[in-house]
Amino acid sequence: MNEATTPRHTLRVTMSRCPNDGELAVPADTLGCRRCGNEPSHLETMTVDARGLAEAVITVNRPIGGHEAPYRFGEIRLDAGPMVRALCSPAVSAGTRVVGIELDESILFEIEEAVVDA
Amino acid sequence: MRDVFVIGVGMTAYSKPTATPYAELGLTALRAALRDGGVPWTDVQTTYVASALTGVAIGQPMLAHLGSSSAPICHVENASASGSTAIERAFRQVASGEADLVAVIGVDKPTQRPIGESLISGGSWAEEELAPILRFALMAERYSQDRGWTREDYARVAVKNHGNAALNPASQSPGPVSLEEVLESPQIAGMLSRYECCPVGEGAAAVLVGSAEAVRHSAGGARPAVRILGASAISEPFVESTLIPEVELTRISAVQALEEAGRSIHDVDVIELHDAFAVEELAYLEAMGISADGDVARDAMAGHFDIGGRCAVSPSGGLLGMGHPIGPTGVGQVVEIVTQLRGEAGDRQQPGARVGLAHMVGLGAVCVTHVFEAAQA
Numbered sequence: 105m106n107e108a109t110t111p112r113h114t115l116r117v118t119m120s121r122c123p124n125d126g127e128l129a130v131p132a133d134t135l136g137c138r139r140c141g142n143e144p145s146h147l148e149t150m151t152v153d154a155r156g157l158a159e160a161v162i163t164v165n166r167p168i169g170g171h172e173a174p175y176r177f178g179e180i181r182l183d184a185g186p187m188v189r190a191l192c193s194p195a196v197s198a199g200t201r202v203v204g205i206e207l208d209e210s211i212l213f214e215i216e217e218a219v220v221d222a
Numbered sequence: 223m224r225d226v227f228v229i230g231v232g233m234t235a236y237s238k239p240t241a242t243p244y245a246e247l248g249l250t251a252l253r254a255a256l257r258d259g260g261v262p263w264t265d266v267q268t269t270y271v272a273s274a275l276t277g278v279a280i281g282q283p284m285l286a287h288l289g290s291s292s293a294p295i296c297h298v299e300n301a302s303a304s305g306s307t308a309i310e311r312a313f314r315q316v317a318s319g320e321a322d323l324v325a326v327i328g329v330d331k332p333t334q335r336p337i338g339e340s341l342i343s344g345g346s347w348a349e350e351e352l353a354p355i356l357r358f359a360l361m362a363e364r365y366s367q368d369r370g371w372t373r374e375d376y377a378r379v380a381v382k383n384h385g386n387a388a389l390n391p392a393s394q395s396p397g398p399v400s401l402e403e404v405l406e407s408p409q410i411a412g413m414l415s416r417y418e419c420c421p422v423g424e425g426a427a428a429v430l431v432g433s434a435e436a437v438r439h440s441a442g443g444a445r446p447a448v449r450i451l452g453a454s455a456i457s458e459p460f461v462e463s464t465l466i467p468e469v470e471l472t473r474i475s476a477v478q479a480l481e482e483a484g485r486s487i488h489d490v491d492v493i494e495l496h497d498a499f500a501v502e503e504l505a506y507l508e509a510m511g512i513s514a515d516g517d518v519a520r521d522a523m524a525g526h527f528d529i530g531g532r533c534a535v536s537p538s539g540g541l542l543g544m545g546h547p548i549g550p551t552g553v554g555q556v557v558e559i560v561t562q563l564r565g566e567a568g569d570r571q572q573p574g575a576r577v578g579l580a581h582m583v584g585l586g587a588v589c590v591t592h593v594f595e596a597a598q599a
Contacts, residue, residue: 135342139460160363162412168353177411179360187463189360198367 115154115204120147130186154204156182226316226450229430230259231557236394236425236545245284248329251426259430260441263288267321270308272298272328273549303584306552310455312431323436328550329426358499359412373413375519377404379500380417387539389570394545418500420541427553446564449597452482455590471589473509483593491575492562494555496583497540534572555580563596
């Protein structure tokens, strides 16, 4: 990562919402509501900021998932509601406010202060 | 519902992958179970073949070598809970009166097969999310935050289970390990070292499940009978994302199985539990309600779950110590419970064991629990 020269922006991600029961999912559910079974064509989609609170974060010391070890991996409670699991930057720990930025067509959660538009 | 018994048990040792064909492993376990129960193969009315990794249609080419039989074969794949699910089906089949004698054979050799979730695009951002070790390392982290469980608490589970495994000739564990050795071992993910993650190898385990009628007809009738008192097999319902699905499944499944058995968790003398990762043992014991609220780690430290303690947990060594060959694992748990309830477990015998509980979680998630009791048949 070239942190000094690349402006980094908060990623927006697609979220689905079930009009029956309000169930929210990130990434957006494309197969049907996991709570009530509502069909995918009935689900609403919207984009939300990949922004939230790191609830639990671990250091992974083996190249599990094809990433160079060590790396950080965490459970992020998005402000929009859903919990996601994703790569985190080394500075992220439990209780840190984080935003998601693009990394190699995937997502990396970085501490909020480190992202220009955060 | 009729009374249902485990009539015979048998297993191979679990090990790292070898050149031994799966059929040889399976036949070794099943022949041992038939000998143990004193019943001929031709009396078996259905065979469940529990396997998740080995291949398609592995049953008949193996079972054919027990001699000609046209009894139905049913393959059961339910991830780590494949063997337990097969036993639950055998239990229901005998209880309902549909069959008097049913065989369950769990056999696997480790291979890479895609898991369902990885075949569904868009369900996940990160491939890592599907790696069980990361899920459970995060679970350990959450319990640390919420309950104050420490790395030592998790390490003590590994010390106990590798210690038990050292007394079990069927185990894959290299031997006992000290608390210091576990704590000094490199952490793979989060707080988990290799001693706190189960080895996945190969092996086979078999049980014969039958009616009181089948017990009377078996030449193994001199053996102490073990009755299956109750069972529960469930899958993951919608669970709020603030909860951990495997823990909620365990809570529900244990209640259901104990209720059918007419027993309380406090009646249970010996448990074989899904400890694929050390944190799971404490989390699931807590969910089963074996300790007063917040006390499970303290009870573990006080030795309550050791052999000779108030309830021996995974005297076989569990998945951490005995190993986790996937298809056979839940069947191997029942081999251990039956051996314990017969009072034949030797150095790892839980004194006075009368009631046993076996618990497996499978990827998905699914959960299967059985309750057993030593019975005079």
